[in-house]
Amino acid sequence: MSAQPYYSHKSVNRYDIEAVLPLKTWWATLLVLPLSIRLIEIIVNRTRIKPNTITFIGVIFRMITALCFFWGAEKGLAAGAFSYVAAYVMDCTDGAVARLTGQKSEFGRYLDHVSDLLGDIVILLALGWSLNVLTTAWLWAMICIHLAECYISYLTGFVLQYHKGSLGSLTVLKWFNLYRNFFFKRNLKSFFSFPDYTALVFVFFPILGLPALGLQLGCYFLVIIAVYTIISSFTAIYTDLKFFP
Numbered sequence: 266m267s268a269q270p271y272y273s274h275k276s277v278n279r280y281d282i283e284a285v286l287p288l289k290t291w292w293a294t295l296l297v298l299p300l301s302i303r304l305i306e307i308i309v310n311r312t313r314i315k316p317n318t319i320t321f322i323g324v325i326f327r328m329i330t331a332l333c334f335f336w337g338a339e340k341g342l343a344a345g346a347f348s349y350v351a352a353y354v355m356d357c358t359d360g361a362v363a364r365l366t367g368q369k370s371e372f373g374r375y376l377d378h379v380s381d382l383l384g385d386i387v388i389l390l391a392l393g394w395s396l397n398v399l400t401t402a403w404l405w406a407m408i409c410i411h412l413a414e415c416y417i418s419y420l421t422g423f424v425l426q427y428h429k430g431s432l433g434s435l436t437v438l439k440w441f442n443l444y445r446n447f448f449f450k451r452n453l454k455s456f457f458s459f460p461d462y463t464a465l466v467f468v469f470f471p472i473l474g475l476p477a478l479g480l481q482l483g484c485y486f487l488v489i490i491a492v493y494t495i496i497s498s499f500t501a502i503y504t505d506l507k508f509f510p
Contacts, residue, residue: 276310277365285364286357288454288508292464293357297350301357308358309365316363320377323355327384330467334388334476337395342471349388349467353460356381375419382415388467396477403484410491414459418509421498425507438500445497449508456493456510462486 282305289298308314326348333345359377363369386408393399448455462483470479490510497510 277306279306281365282306282361283452285361286452287360288449289452290454290458290460292461293353294453297353297357301354301361304354304358305361305365308362314362316359316366316368316373317376319355319359319362320373320380323352323359324380324384326352326355327380327388331384331388331391334395334467334471335391339474342474342476345388346468346471349463352384353464356460374422378415378419382411385463385467386411392466392471392476392480396480398477398480404480407484407487410487414491414494417494417498418459421501421509425501425509438503441496441500442504442506445500445508446506449506454510455497455508457486457490458494458510459490462490 279302282302286298293301308319329348330345330352333341333348356377359373363373389404389408389411390399393401393404398404445455465486466479466483470476470482473479494510501507501509
């Protein structure tokens with residue numbers, strides 16, 4: 266006999282899950298969400314697993330990634346990359362489970378942000394160690410951008426709950442909003458975002474056996490994403506279109 270849903274009197278389906286998903290990142294849409302949606306369906310309908318537990322499982326996968334990257338061998342890089350994919354599946358799962366089961370909390374949201382931030386920094390340091398670039402200024406600049414991007418995203422999300430702004434006569438931002446809204450109507454991020462950067466640096470280039478190249482390209486990509494996030498967050502605060510980036 267299959268287990269009965271613990272949180273709900275009716276089983277959730279794909280459409281229920283799609284309705285509670287936040288704006289989708291590009292690489293999640295292509296590779297991760299099919300796995301995550303199926304996992305969400307199983308967790309909500311058949312288990313008692315709590316969202317914070319899923320978050321902690323994601324932390325474990327991130328630590329496995331860091332250990333594999335610290336090892337630095339070709340097989341270690343590939344194993345770390347796949348472990349990071351598993352971590353991101355968890356990252357796409359915990360919030361949806363919380364919303365579907367009525368377990369949303371500010372603590373859970375904060376835990377999710379902080380665990381992702383610290384886990385990614387540890388992974389970046391492990392990769393830097395294995396590539397002998399741990400003491401370079403640009404690697405530490407990337408860590409600073411990690412911190413800044415997380416802070417901006419968390420703070421903007423908090424501010425948008427209470428702030429009602431208007432673009433007024435800022436025509437340039439109005440045009441920018443039309444561009445953003447094209448993607449938001451399709452539940453997509455309007456540009457590459459932080460998870461797309463981590464996919465490049467922690468997944469694709471390690472699998473290709475080119476982690477150093479991935480780290481170098483990732484540095485430039487991260488700067489572009491951070492600048493876009495700042496502009497999009499500013500626009501979100503001064504408009505009734507409360508999405509970013």
